[in-house]
Amino acid sequence: MRKNRPFxxxxxxxxxxxxxxxxxxxxxxxxxxxxxxxxxxxxxxxxGLEGKGDGTRGKSEHFDPMPRNHVNGEYMNKRPQQELFEVIRNGGFSKNFSHIMPPWKTILADEEIWDALGYVRSMAVPPYQPAGPQ
Ligand code: HEC
Structure with a gap:
């Protein structure tokens, strides 16, 4: 049966x-x-509790731009998985977004960032359709 081995x-x-x-x-x-x-x-x-970008801090501190509305699937569903992961991990400024969006890499493990992103995706209306490995 030696001949079979490479197969x-x-x-x-x-x-x-x-x-x-x-x-x-x-x-x-x-x-x-x-x-x-x-x-x-x-x-x-x-x-915000429902991810609509309307949390108490955003309102009371008058952030400009306001935190992203994660329910807005029209916008969110076009954002690639890796891009969003990097914004959460390295902060808004790493992708030319607002520096008010903090980097989470010193607080959250990569796996936890994927989990948070999974939840962010689950809020989108219309629903997010994963594109598979990217
Ligand atoms: C101090 C306020 C603040 C906190 C806390 C915060 N964010 Fe944000 N986030 C923002 C702001 C402001 C923006 C919008 C940035 C912009 O439009 O330039 C943003 C944008 C985003 C985006 C959109 C990026 C894109 O590509 O459009 C994602 C995803 C996100 N935040 C996820 C998170 C997650 C997950 C957490 C918690 C682990 C978090 N944010 C905590 C303020 C915050």
Whole structure:
């Protein structure tokens, strides 16, 4: 059965590559339930309890621009997954947005940022359709 080996090795490699892709795609969807808790703890003061960008801080401190309305799917659904991840991780100024949107990388692990983003995506109207691995 020696002749068979390269074929079997090939199958194993294909399997491993597919698993890696699936794992990455899964991680990038985030855990919406965990994300909700993170969002309520850190994001609600600015983005509001329902994500409409109308949190108490935004209003009382007259932010300009106001925090993003995450329910606005017309805008949010066009924003690529990686871009939003980077805005949350590295702050608004890293992508030429307002510096008022803070960087979260020293407070949240990457996995928690994906979770928060998963929750952000779940608020969009019309609903966000994941495009798969990007
Ligand atoms: C101090 C207020 C504040 C807090 C706290 C805050 N944000 Fe923001 N966020 C903003 C502002 C202001 C903008 C709009 C930036 C702009 O339009 O230039 C924004 C924009 C965003 C965007 C849109 C980026 C884009 O590409 O349009 C996302 C996503 C986001 N915030 C996620 C979060 C998440 C997740 C949290 C909590 C972990 C959070 N924000 C906490 C103020 C805040």
């Amino acid at each position: 079997k090795t090939g199958i194993v490699i294909v399997f491993l590559v597919l698993t890696a892709f699936a794992a990455t795609a899964y991680a990038q969807q985030g855990d919406v339930r965990k994300g909700k808790r993170i969002y309520e703890q850190f994001c609600v003061p600015c983005h």
